Amino acid sequence: MEIDHDTEIDRLLGQRLKAARRRHGLTLEALAERSGVSRAMISRIERGESSPTAPLLVRLGSGLGLSLSALLEDGPGAGPLARRDAQPVWRDPASGYLRRNVSPRGTGSGFEIVEVALPAGAEVHLTSASGAPALDQQIWVLDGRLDLTVEGARHDLAAGDCLQMHLRGPIIYRNPGSAPVRYAVILAAGSGAFPGHAA
Numbered sequence: 001m002e003i004d005h006d007t008e009i010d011r012l013l014g015q016r017l018k019a020a021r022r023r024h025g026l027t028l029e030a031l032a033e034r035s036g037v038s039r040a041m042i043s044r045i046e047r048g049e050s051s052p053t054a055p056l057l058v059r060l061g062s063g064l065g066l067s068l069s070a071l072l073e074d075g076p077g078a079g080p081l082a083r084r085d086a087q088p089v090w091r092d093p094a095s096g097y098l099r100r101n102v103s104p105r106g107t108g109s110g111f112e113i114v115e116v117a118l119p120a121g122a123e124v125h126l127t128s129a130s131g132a133p134a135l136d137q138q139i140w141v142l143d144g145r146l147d148l149t150v151e152g153a154r155h156d157l158a159a160g161d162c163l164q165m166h167l168r169g170p171i172i173y174r175n176p177g178s179a180p181v182r183y184a185v186i187l188a189a190g191s192g193a194f195p196g197h198a199a
Contacts, residue, residue, distance in 0.1 A: 035063030144181030
């Protein structure tokens with residue numbers, strides 16, 4: 001179920017963020033300090049007045065100890081099978097990258113799988129909130145080429161290549177090609193970040 005960027009989706013994302021912040025007993029000021037996102041921006045997102053980008057959601061999620069998937073999911077787990085047409089899909093309004101939460105929800109599994117399609121020429125910069133735990137993940141390129149810079153080290157990945165990393169700092173995903181690149185991100189559940197950070 002592909003999520004379009006409209007006021008309804010912005011409203012739902014805002015509600016989920018606000019509920020998560022309250023569950024953690026955090027004020028707007030406390031989340032702003034933990035995530036490095038301004039109080040005013042968090043307030044606008046929670047009110048559904050802003051379409052947050054992937055980098056912003058990653059910082060907010062890591063400030064709450066949540067993965068991007070947790071912020072984007074829209075309901076309780078459905079058991080061990082996740083049919084493709086029921087997997088939550090979200091498009092980043094800035095880069096146009098399409099992110100699909102592949103893994104079944106609510107199973108207690110120790111890992112998470114995300115499928116990403118990054119448009120030709122697109123680039124996404126992700127940084128966790130300060131103090132967020134290191135993210136153990138693997139990037140497996142399914143189609144195309146992916147230029148990945150992890151904490152300053154650059155990796156040129158082709159279809160079939162798989163890179164494992166313990167991510168502790170910034171990461172840049174770039175599609176140098178003329179067609180979309182499609183890749184899977186496999187990460188340790190509960191490690192608190194996005195594909196690619198879970199991008």
